[in-house]
Amino acid sequence: MNVNKGFATLVALCASVFVVGTSEYLIAGLLPQVGADLHVPIGTAGQAVTAYALGVVVGGPIVALVTARLPRKGLAVGLMLLFAAGSAISAAAPSFGLLLVGRVVSSLSHAAFLALALVTATRVVPAEKTGSAIATVASGFTVATLLGVPLGALLGQSAGWRAPFVALTALALAGAVLLAAVLPRQAAPSTRPRDEIRVVTRRPVVLAIATTAVGFSGVATVFTYIAPLLTRVSGFSAAMVSGLLLAYGAGSFLGNLTAGKLTDRSMSATVRGVFGGLTGTLLLVPFAVVWQPTAVVAVLVLGLLATATIAPLQGLILHHAGAAPTLAVAVNVGAFNLGAAAGSVIGGAIVAAGALRWTGLAGAALSLIGLALTYLVLPRTRTSTQDAEREAPVAA
Secondary structure (H helix, E strand, O other), X not given: OOHHHHHHHHHHHHHHHHHHHHHHHHHHHHHHHHHHHHOOOHHHHOHHHHHHHHHHHXXXXXXXXXXXXXXXXXXXXXXXXXXXXXXXXXXXXXXXXXXXXXXXXXXXXXXXXXXXXXXXXXHXXXXXXXXHHXXXXXXXXXXXXXXXXXXXXXXXXXXXXXXXXXXXXXXXXXXXXXXXXXXXXXXXXXXXXXXXXXXXXXXXXXXXXXHXXXXXXXXXXXXXXXXXHHHHHOOOOHHHHHHHHHHHHHHHXXXXXXXXXXXXXXXXXXXXXXXXXXXXXXXXXXXXXXOHHHHHHHHHHHHHHHOOOHHHHHHHHHHHXXXXXXXXXXXXXXXXXXXXXXXXXXXXXXXXXXXXXXHHHHHHHHHHHHHHHHHHHOOXXXXXXXXXXXXXXXXX
């Protein structure tokens, strides 16, 4: 494919992923307004977050499976239109029940679209650049966390909680137009749904998905409660914590792109290096946070490593999935969400026990398990991803 066309495709996919990624956590900052407007308690309003997560984890793989044989370009545009429809329903919802419907409709396109975007990205670049392609598309999510979510929350506070969903609807429609304009036409996959199911049940794929869920839960165990950790233990002001979280987001963006380039050179070394770094960093967090300078360093290093898992882990899935990767990638996207939810629960239990400072120890243990799992998925380290592929060809 022409280099400029390949670049345009990656940009369009990244921009669309940014829109979808912004939606996932946007409503978390608008719960008081949603509750007041729709006459439900804040705790109940929080189910809008849960409904979206369940839609990603459960519904996303189902949509990916059902649409496995559709032409890729038309499917990408269709999934963005589905997302736009869900956002429009959310924006206009006269009741909390209809808001949940809108959130679920949007979430159904989330995992399937990201899976499609990642697979498409790897097919418009040379084989030795697949890690960078995955990281480029996934950077849409890190930018969504860094800019999209706070800007959306700011818009919601000034213009009402419905305004961000109106903006998301417009951006999703623009994304659909952009995808229609730049995505290359590709023949419909010849794989059958049972081929996709067979792939996702292979031992290496199951292990790679487990690595994602367990490993990412380690990050979530600490990050979910990082604001109270920095204020109560480190003694930072709320304004300083906001600045640190912005730096964390910027670090995540850089870490993701750097890991993509490293994945091009050695997938196994990158994934193990990231998990090793996470294990060490999370282990030191409880001791670093008691002094503000070391707390700052810990937050910045954690930011660099947190999303650096995306490119090598998705690369693992694509490496083992062969010609039927869509369902496996969609399930792996759900595994990130599942890991985030599990980490939040584990961290919450530790905080409830009065041990806020020590969430890092649980996070380190989970990351260490993730590291151990990588040795089962990729038992031998090779000098490059291509060497690894030659060493361990995918078998049916």
